[in-house]
Amino acid sequence: MKTVHFLVAFVLLASASPLALASDPSPLQDFCVGINNTGNGGVYALNFLFVNGKFCKDPGLVIANDFFFQGLNIPRPTNNQVGSTVTLINVEQFLGLNTLGVAIARIDYAPNGGQNPPHSHPRASEILLVMQGTLFVGFVTSNPNNTLFSKVLNQGDLFVFPQGMIHFQVNLGRTNAVAFASFGSQNPGLITVANAVFGSNPRINPFILARAFQLNPNVVKNLQAKFWNNN
Known part of the structure:
Protein backbone atom coordinates (compact mmCIF):
# COMPACT_ATOMS: atom_id res chain seq x y z
CA MET A 1 0.00 0.00 0.00
CA PHE A 68 3.90 44.33 -36.33
CA PHE A 69 7.17 43.43 -38.05
CA GLN A 70 8.33 44.07 -41.62
CA GLY A 71 11.29 43.34 -43.84
CA LEU A 72 11.09 39.60 -44.55
CA ASN A 73 10.41 40.38 -48.20
CA ILE A 74 14.00 41.57 -48.64
CA PRO A 75 16.41 38.99 -50.16
CA ARG A 76 19.53 38.30 -48.10
CA PRO A 77 23.05 37.66 -49.49
CA THR A 78 24.14 34.03 -49.75
CA ASN A 79 27.80 34.44 -50.69
CA ASN A 80 29.15 32.56 -47.68
CA GLN A 81 30.68 29.13 -47.07
CA VAL A 82 27.37 27.24 -46.86
CA GLY A 83 25.50 29.29 -49.46
CA SER A 84 22.54 30.37 -47.37
CA THR A 85 21.35 33.03 -44.95
CA VAL A 86 18.77 32.44 -42.23
CA THR A 87 16.89 35.52 -41.01
CA LEU A 88 15.32 34.37 -37.75
CA ILE A 89 12.58 36.44 -36.13
CA ASN A 90 12.15 35.20 -32.57
CA VAL A 91 11.26 36.99 -29.35
CA GLU A 92 14.63 38.74 -29.25
CA GLN A 93 13.95 40.53 -32.54
CA PHE A 94 10.17 40.85 -32.15
CA LEU A 95 9.07 41.47 -28.56
CA GLY A 96 5.39 41.06 -29.47
CA LEU A 97 6.01 37.30 -29.73
CA ASN A 98 6.59 37.00 -25.99
CA THR A 99 4.43 34.18 -24.48
CA LEU A 100 2.80 33.43 -27.87
CA GLY A 101 4.84 30.30 -28.61
CA VAL A 102 5.69 31.07 -32.25
CA ALA A 103 8.63 32.32 -34.34
CA ILE A 104 9.46 32.53 -38.04
CA ALA A 105 12.50 32.61 -40.31
CA ARG A 106 13.26 33.47 -43.91
CA ILE A 107 15.92 31.29 -45.54
CA ASP A 108 17.71 32.37 -48.73
CA TYR A 109 19.69 29.71 -50.64
CA ALA A 110 22.37 30.23 -53.28
CA PRO A 111 22.02 28.34 -56.58
CA ASN A 112 23.58 24.94 -57.19
CA GLY A 113 23.81 23.48 -53.72
CA GLY A 114 23.34 26.37 -51.32
CA GLN A 115 22.34 24.69 -48.07
CA ASN A 116 21.03 25.18 -44.60
CA PRO A 117 23.44 22.66 -43.05
CA PRO A 118 22.47 19.89 -40.61
CA HIS A 119 21.12 21.40 -37.40
CA SER A 120 18.39 20.98 -34.79
CA HIS A 121 16.00 23.11 -32.75
CA PRO A 122 15.88 21.84 -29.15
CA ARG A 123 12.66 23.68 -28.22
CA ALA A 124 10.43 23.54 -31.31
CA SER A 125 9.14 21.61 -34.27
CA GLU A 126 9.42 23.39 -37.63
CA ILE A 127 7.21 23.59 -40.70
CA LEU A 128 8.96 24.71 -43.90
CA LEU A 129 7.17 26.37 -46.84
CA VAL A 130 9.03 26.71 -50.15
CA MET A 131 8.30 30.07 -51.76
CA GLN A 132 10.75 29.87 -54.67
CA GLY A 133 12.96 27.19 -56.19
CA THR A 134 13.48 23.47 -55.58
CA LEU A 135 14.87 22.12 -52.31
CA PHE A 136 16.01 18.69 -51.17
CA VAL A 137 15.16 18.43 -47.46
CA GLY A 138 15.30 15.79 -44.77
CA PHE A 139 15.66 14.84 -41.12
CA VAL A 140 17.20 11.90 -39.27
CA THR A 141 15.48 10.09 -36.42
CA SER A 142 17.12 9.34 -33.08
CA ASN A 143 19.14 6.24 -32.16
CA PRO A 144 19.20 3.36 -32.76
CA ASN A 145 17.54 3.57 -36.19
CA ASN A 146 18.82 6.95 -37.47
CA THR A 147 16.30 6.77 -40.32
CA LEU A 148 16.50 9.50 -42.96
CA PHE A 149 13.16 10.95 -44.12
CA SER A 150 13.77 13.13 -47.19
CA LYS A 151 11.83 14.77 -49.99
CA VAL A 152 12.27 17.09 -52.99
CA LEU A 153 10.12 20.20 -52.50
CA ASN A 154 8.90 22.70 -55.08
CA GLN A 155 7.16 26.06 -54.75
CA GLY A 156 4.16 25.81 -52.43
CA ASP A 157 5.25 22.51 -50.83
CA LEU A 158 5.47 21.99 -47.06
CA PHE A 159 7.64 19.72 -44.93
CA VAL A 160 7.68 19.23 -41.16
CA PHE A 161 10.78 18.67 -39.02
CA PRO A 162 9.94 17.19 -35.59
CA GLN A 163 11.34 18.88 -32.50
CA GLY A 164 14.98 18.09 -31.77
CA MET A 165 15.62 16.09 -34.96
CA ILE A 166 18.72 16.92 -37.02
CA HIS A 167 17.57 18.28 -40.39
CA PHE A 168 18.81 20.14 -43.48
CA GLN A 169 17.81 21.79 -46.77
CA VAL A 170 19.74 22.02 -50.07
CA ASN A 171 18.95 24.07 -53.17
CA LEU A 172 18.85 21.76 -56.20
CA GLY A 173 18.16 24.52 -58.72
CA ARG A 174 20.29 26.83 -60.80
CA THR A 175 18.58 29.93 -59.41
CA ASN A 176 18.10 31.34 -55.92
CA ALA A 177 15.62 29.61 -53.63
CA VAL A 178 13.59 31.03 -50.76
CA ALA A 179 11.69 29.30 -47.95
CA PHE A 180 9.90 30.37 -44.79
CA ALA A 181 10.09 28.32 -41.61
CA SER A 182 7.58 28.56 -38.76
CA PHE A 183 8.39 27.31 -35.25
CA GLY A 184 6.28 26.25 -32.29
CA SER A 185 8.29 28.32 -29.83
CA GLN A 186 9.08 32.00 -29.34
CA ASN A 187 12.74 30.94 -29.04
CA PRO A 188 13.29 27.60 -30.80
CA GLY A 189 17.05 27.53 -30.28
CA LEU A 190 19.61 26.35 -32.81
CA ILE A 191 22.36 23.73 -32.70
CA THR A 192 24.39 23.57 -35.92
CA VAL A 193 26.01 20.15 -35.78
CA ALA A 194 29.37 20.98 -37.36
CA ASN A 195 29.78 24.23 -35.42
CA ALA A 196 28.84 22.61 -32.12
CA VAL A 197 31.19 19.66 -32.56
CA PHE A 198 34.20 21.27 -34.23
CA GLY A 199 33.80 24.88 -33.09
CA SER A 200 33.01 24.49 -29.39
CA ASN A 201 34.55 26.89 -26.88
CA PRO A 202 36.76 25.56 -25.39
CA ARG A 203 37.55 22.97 -28.03
CA ILE A 204 36.76 19.28 -27.58
CA ASN A 205 39.93 17.21 -27.39
CA PRO A 206 40.64 16.23 -31.04
CA PHE A 207 41.46 12.65 -30.03
CA ILE A 208 37.93 12.27 -28.64
CA LEU A 209 36.42 13.47 -31.91
CA ALA A 210 38.87 11.42 -33.97
CA ARG A 211 37.64 8.24 -32.33
CA ALA A 212 33.99 9.25 -32.43
CA PHE A 213 34.07 10.08 -36.16
CA GLN A 214 36.74 7.49 -37.09
CA LEU A 215 39.03 10.22 -38.43
CA ASN A 216 42.74 10.97 -38.22
CA PRO A 217 43.35 13.45 -35.36
CA ASN A 218 45.07 15.81 -37.81
CA VAL A 219 41.87 15.95 -39.89
CA VAL A 220 39.93 16.86 -36.75
CA LYS A 221 42.43 19.58 -35.87
CA ASN A 222 42.09 21.01 -39.38
CA LEU A 223 38.29 21.05 -39.06
CA GLN A 224 38.48 22.66 -35.63
CA ALA A 225 40.71 25.41 -37.00
CA LYS A 226 38.16 26.20 -39.72
CA PHE A 227 35.08 26.20 -37.49
CA TRP A 228 36.88 28.00 -34.66
CA ASN A 229 37.58 30.88 -37.04
CA ASN A 230 33.96 30.91 -38.21
CA ASN A 231 32.64 31.19 -34.68
Whole structure:
Protein backbone atom coordinates (compact mmCIF):
# COMPACT_ATOMS: atom_id res chain seq x y z
CA MET A 1 0.00 0.00 0.00
CA LYS A 2 2.84 2.38 0.81
CA THR A 3 4.28 1.65 -2.63
CA VAL A 4 0.97 2.57 -4.31
CA HIS A 5 0.76 5.83 -2.35
CA PHE A 6 4.34 6.65 -3.33
CA LEU A 7 3.67 6.03 -7.02
CA VAL A 8 0.54 8.19 -6.97
CA ALA A 9 2.39 11.00 -5.23
CA PHE A 10 5.25 10.73 -7.74
CA VAL A 11 2.90 10.96 -10.75
CA LEU A 12 1.13 13.99 -9.28
CA LEU A 13 4.43 15.68 -8.54
CA ALA A 14 5.73 15.03 -12.06
CA SER A 15 2.56 16.38 -13.67
CA ALA A 16 2.75 19.55 -11.58
CA SER A 17 6.46 20.11 -12.08
CA PRO A 18 7.68 22.71 -14.62
CA LEU A 19 10.19 20.06 -15.72
CA ALA A 20 7.29 18.10 -17.22
CA LEU A 21 6.51 20.84 -19.76
CA ALA A 22 7.40 19.86 -23.33
CA SER A 23 6.87 23.23 -25.02
CA ASP A 24 6.46 26.92 -24.27
CA PRO A 25 4.12 27.44 -21.28
CA SER A 26 0.59 28.59 -21.99
CA PRO A 27 -0.05 32.32 -21.48
CA LEU A 28 -2.14 33.41 -18.51
CA GLN A 29 -3.30 36.63 -20.17
CA ASP A 30 -4.18 37.91 -23.65
CA PHE A 31 -0.59 38.97 -24.38
CA CYS A 32 2.65 40.03 -22.75
CA VAL A 33 4.57 42.28 -25.10
CA GLY A 34 8.13 41.99 -23.89
CA ILE A 35 10.44 44.77 -22.81
CA ASN A 36 14.11 44.32 -22.03
CA ASN A 37 14.17 46.47 -18.89
CA THR A 38 11.89 48.37 -16.54
CA GLY A 39 13.18 51.85 -17.29
CA ASN A 40 12.26 52.38 -20.92
CA GLY A 41 11.10 55.98 -21.25
CA GLY A 42 7.96 55.58 -19.18
CA VAL A 43 7.21 52.07 -20.49
CA TYR A 44 7.38 50.01 -17.33
CA ALA A 45 6.76 46.42 -16.33
CA LEU A 46 3.35 45.67 -14.91
CA ASN A 47 4.05 44.79 -11.27
CA PHE A 48 7.47 43.62 -12.47
CA LEU A 49 5.90 40.50 -13.96
CA PHE A 50 8.61 38.38 -15.57
CA VAL A 51 7.33 35.94 -18.21
CA ASN A 52 9.51 33.70 -20.42
CA GLY A 53 12.57 35.84 -19.84
CA LYS A 54 10.94 39.21 -20.56
CA PHE A 55 9.15 41.82 -18.50
CA CYS A 56 5.62 42.62 -19.67
CA LYS A 57 4.85 46.01 -21.11
CA ASP A 58 1.94 47.76 -19.39
CA PRO A 59 -1.14 46.62 -21.41
CA GLY A 60 -2.44 50.18 -21.34
CA LEU A 61 0.60 51.31 -23.31
CA VAL A 62 0.53 48.51 -25.91
CA ILE A 63 -0.06 49.66 -29.52
CA ALA A 64 -0.64 47.90 -32.85
CA ASN A 65 3.01 48.32 -33.83
CA ASP A 66 3.98 46.05 -30.94
CA PHE A 67 2.46 43.20 -32.98
CA PHE A 68 3.90 44.33 -36.33
CA PHE A 69 7.17 43.43 -38.05
CA GLN A 70 8.33 44.07 -41.62
CA GLY A 71 11.29 43.34 -43.84
CA LEU A 72 11.09 39.60 -44.55
CA ASN A 73 10.41 40.38 -48.20
CA ILE A 74 14.00 41.57 -48.64
CA PRO A 75 16.41 38.99 -50.16
CA ARG A 76 19.53 38.30 -48.10
CA PRO A 77 23.05 37.66 -49.49
CA THR A 78 24.14 34.03 -49.75
CA ASN A 79 27.80 34.44 -50.69
CA ASN A 80 29.15 32.56 -47.68
CA GLN A 81 30.68 29.13 -47.07
CA VAL A 82 27.37 27.24 -46.86
CA GLY A 83 25.50 29.29 -49.46
CA SER A 84 22.54 30.37 -47.37
CA THR A 85 21.35 33.03 -44.95
CA VAL A 86 18.77 32.44 -42.23
CA THR A 87 16.89 35.52 -41.01
CA LEU A 88 15.32 34.37 -37.75
CA ILE A 89 12.58 36.44 -36.13
CA ASN A 90 12.15 35.20 -32.57
CA VAL A 91 11.26 36.99 -29.35
CA GLU A 92 14.63 38.74 -29.25
CA GLN A 93 13.95 40.53 -32.54
CA PHE A 94 10.17 40.85 -32.15
CA LEU A 95 9.07 41.47 -28.56
CA GLY A 96 5.39 41.06 -29.47
CA LEU A 97 6.01 37.30 -29.73
CA ASN A 98 6.59 37.00 -25.99
CA THR A 99 4.43 34.18 -24.48
CA LEU A 100 2.80 33.43 -27.87
CA GLY A 101 4.84 30.30 -28.61
CA VAL A 102 5.69 31.07 -32.25
CA ALA A 103 8.63 32.32 -34.34
CA ILE A 104 9.46 32.53 -38.04
CA ALA A 105 12.50 32.61 -40.31
CA ARG A 106 13.26 33.47 -43.91
CA ILE A 107 15.92 31.29 -45.54
CA ASP A 108 17.71 32.37 -48.73
CA TYR A 109 19.69 29.71 -50.64
CA ALA A 110 22.37 30.23 -53.28
CA PRO A 111 22.02 28.34 -56.58
CA ASN A 112 23.58 24.94 -57.19
CA GLY A 113 23.81 23.48 -53.72
CA GLY A 114 23.34 26.37 -51.32
CA GLN A 115 22.34 24.69 -48.07
CA ASN A 116 21.03 25.18 -44.60
CA PRO A 117 23.44 22.66 -43.05
CA PRO A 118 22.47 19.89 -40.61
CA HIS A 119 21.12 21.40 -37.40
CA SER A 120 18.39 20.98 -34.79
CA HIS A 121 16.00 23.11 -32.75
CA PRO A 122 15.88 21.84 -29.15
CA ARG A 123 12.66 23.68 -28.22
CA ALA A 124 10.43 23.54 -31.31
CA SER A 125 9.14 21.61 -34.27
CA GLU A 126 9.42 23.39 -37.63
CA ILE A 127 7.21 23.59 -40.70
CA LEU A 128 8.96 24.71 -43.90
CA LEU A 129 7.17 26.37 -46.84
CA VAL A 130 9.03 26.71 -50.15
CA MET A 131 8.30 30.07 -51.76
CA GLN A 132 10.75 29.87 -54.67
CA GLY A 133 12.96 27.19 -56.19
CA THR A 134 13.48 23.47 -55.58
CA LEU A 135 14.87 22.12 -52.31
CA PHE A 136 16.01 18.69 -51.17
CA VAL A 137 15.16 18.43 -47.46
CA GLY A 138 15.30 15.79 -44.77
CA PHE A 139 15.66 14.84 -41.12
CA VAL A 140 17.20 11.90 -39.27
CA THR A 141 15.48 10.09 -36.42
CA SER A 142 17.12 9.34 -33.08
CA ASN A 143 19.14 6.24 -32.16
CA PRO A 144 19.20 3.36 -32.76
CA ASN A 145 17.54 3.57 -36.19
CA ASN A 146 18.82 6.95 -37.47
CA THR A 147 16.30 6.77 -40.32
CA LEU A 148 16.50 9.50 -42.96
CA PHE A 149 13.16 10.95 -44.12
CA SER A 150 13.77 13.13 -47.19
CA LYS A 151 11.83 14.77 -49.99
CA VAL A 152 12.27 17.09 -52.99
CA LEU A 153 10.12 20.20 -52.50
CA ASN A 154 8.90 22.70 -55.08
CA GLN A 155 7.16 26.06 -54.75
CA GLY A 156 4.16 25.81 -52.43
CA ASP A 157 5.25 22.51 -50.83
CA LEU A 158 5.47 21.99 -47.06
CA PHE A 159 7.64 19.72 -44.93
CA VAL A 160 7.68 19.23 -41.16
CA PHE A 161 10.78 18.67 -39.02
CA PRO A 162 9.94 17.19 -35.59
CA GLN A 163 11.34 18.88 -32.50
CA GLY A 164 14.98 18.09 -31.77
CA MET A 165 15.62 16.09 -34.96
CA ILE A 166 18.72 16.92 -37.02
CA HIS A 167 17.57 18.28 -40.39
CA PHE A 168 18.81 20.14 -43.48
CA GLN A 169 17.81 21.79 -46.77
CA VAL A 170 19.74 22.02 -50.07
CA ASN A 171 18.95 24.07 -53.17
CA LEU A 172 18.85 21.76 -56.20
CA GLY A 173 18.16 24.52 -58.72
CA ARG A 174 20.29 26.83 -60.80
CA THR A 175 18.58 29.93 -59.41
CA ASN A 176 18.10 31.34 -55.92
CA ALA A 177 15.62 29.61 -53.63
CA VAL A 178 13.59 31.03 -50.76
CA ALA A 179 11.69 29.30 -47.95
CA PHE A 180 9.90 30.37 -44.79
CA ALA A 181 10.09 28.32 -41.61
CA SER A 182 7.58 28.56 -38.76
CA PHE A 183 8.39 27.31 -35.25
CA GLY A 184 6.28 26.25 -32.29
CA SER A 185 8.29 28.32 -29.83
CA GLN A 186 9.08 32.00 -29.34
CA ASN A 187 12.74 30.94 -29.04
CA PRO A 188 13.29 27.60 -30.80
CA GLY A 189 17.05 27.53 -30.28
CA LEU A 190 19.61 26.35 -32.81
CA ILE A 191 22.36 23.73 -32.70
CA THR A 192 24.39 23.57 -35.92
CA VAL A 193 26.01 20.15 -35.78
CA ALA A 194 29.37 20.98 -37.36
CA ASN A 195 29.78 24.23 -35.42
CA ALA A 196 28.84 22.61 -32.12
CA VAL A 197 31.19 19.66 -32.56
CA PHE A 198 34.20 21.27 -34.23
CA GLY A 199 33.80 24.88 -33.09
CA SER A 200 33.01 24.49 -29.39
CA ASN A 201 34.55 26.89 -26.88
CA PRO A 202 36.76 25.56 -25.39
CA ARG A 203 37.55 22.97 -28.03
CA ILE A 204 36.76 19.28 -27.58
CA ASN A 205 39.93 17.21 -27.39
CA PRO A 206 40.64 16.23 -31.04
CA PHE A 207 41.46 12.65 -30.03
CA ILE A 208 37.93 12.27 -28.64
CA LEU A 209 36.42 13.47 -31.91
CA ALA A 210 38.87 11.42 -33.97
CA ARG A 211 37.64 8.24 -32.33
CA ALA A 212 33.99 9.25 -32.43
CA PHE A 213 34.07 10.08 -36.16
CA GLN A 214 36.74 7.49 -37.09
CA LEU A 215 39.03 10.22 -38.43
CA ASN A 216 42.74 10.97 -38.22
CA PRO A 217 43.35 13.45 -35.36
CA ASN A 218 45.07 15.81 -37.81
CA VAL A 219 41.87 15.95 -39.89
CA VAL A 220 39.93 16.86 -36.75
CA LYS A 221 42.43 19.58 -35.87
CA ASN A 222 42.09 21.01 -39.38
CA LEU A 223 38.29 21.05 -39.06
CA GLN A 224 38.48 22.66 -35.63
CA ALA A 225 40.71 25.41 -37.00
CA LYS A 226 38.16 26.20 -39.72
CA PHE A 227 35.08 26.20 -37.49
CA TRP A 228 36.88 28.00 -34.66
CA ASN A 229 37.58 30.88 -37.04
CA ASN A 230 33.96 30.91 -38.21
CA ASN A 231 32.64 31.19 -34.68
